[in-house]
Amino acid sequence: MSMIRAFIALEIPPALQNIIAEHSAALQRDIPHAIRWVAAANIHLTLKFLGDTSPASLQGLIHSLSAVINQQEPFQISIGEFGLFPNPKRPRVLWIGIQAPPDLDRLYHAIETACARLGYPAEEKPFNPHLTLGRVREEADQTRLRPALQNYQIGQLGAIDVESVTLFRSDLRPQGPSYTALAHIPLAQLDS
Numbered sequence: 160m161s162m163i164r165a166f167i168a169l170e171i172p173p174a175l176q177n178i179i180a181e182h183s184a185a186l187q188r189d190i191p192h193a194i195r196w197v198a199a200a201n202i203h204l205t206l207k208f209l210g211d212t213s214p215a216s217l218q219g220l221i222h223s224l225s226a227v228i229n230q231q232e233p234f235q236i237s238i239g240e241f242g243l244f245p246n247p248k249r250p251r252v253l254w255i256g257i258q259a260p261p262d263l264d265r266l267y268h269a270i271e272t273a274c275a276r277l278g279y280p281a282e283e284k285p286f287n288p289h290l291t292l293g294r295v296r297e298e299a300d301q302t303r304l305r306p307a308l309q310n311y312q313i314g315q316l317g318a319i320d321v322e323s324v325t326l327f328r329s330d331l332r333p334q335g336p337s338y339t340a341l342a343h344i345p346l347a348q349l350d351s
């Protein structure tokens with residue numbers, strides 16, 4: 160049975176994806192060819208990269224995730240400001256930051272623990288929530304890239320109500336990855 164490349168993420172509403180894409184397009188005019196940009200519809204906040212997962216294990220995975228995600232109350236996050244991995248001197252990944260209450264960290268750790276119980280390797284790096292905008296090409300001229308990124312101000316872009324977590328399937332294709340939502344797992348329902 161062929162494996163599914165899976166990951167768990169928060170979806171970004173299309174209106175915000177489009178605002179982000181406008182910034183990518185503006186930067187692209189300044190630094191053409193330097194960055195492989197993430198398609199607007201593919202921008203998300205990764206919580207856990209699972210990698211190869213057997214289709215037979217998906218129902219169990221969704222069940223275990225639901226049990227912990229259902230315990231968390233909805234919350235709001237804001238997005239804005241640039242960041243660079245691993246450092247601004249030699250950037251490899253360009254991202255937009257997340258401003259979030261401790262709820263996001265709690266959600267992340269609950270998912271990490273549920274996945275560890277199912278045998279997925281624990282993440283070694285500390286959680287650094289971000290939205291990847293693009294990845295710097297090997298051949299990019301860093302002397303042009305750095306000032307362009309440092310001079311471009313992105314500011315605050317908006318807020319997102321986090322009410323569910325999405326399990327995604329990723330299919331790698333020559334023209335770029337294709338992401339398909341396999342399940343939307345809701346946070347706790349608030350009494351109205």
Ligand code: 2AM
Pocket residue numbers: 166203204205207208289291329
């Ligand atoms: P990102 O959030 O930094 O972009 C789907 O591949 C998502 O899982 C990507 O958005 C990616 O990171 C994240 N991811 C984390 N670890 C990964 C890995 N080892 N291989 C591929 N993607 C990974």
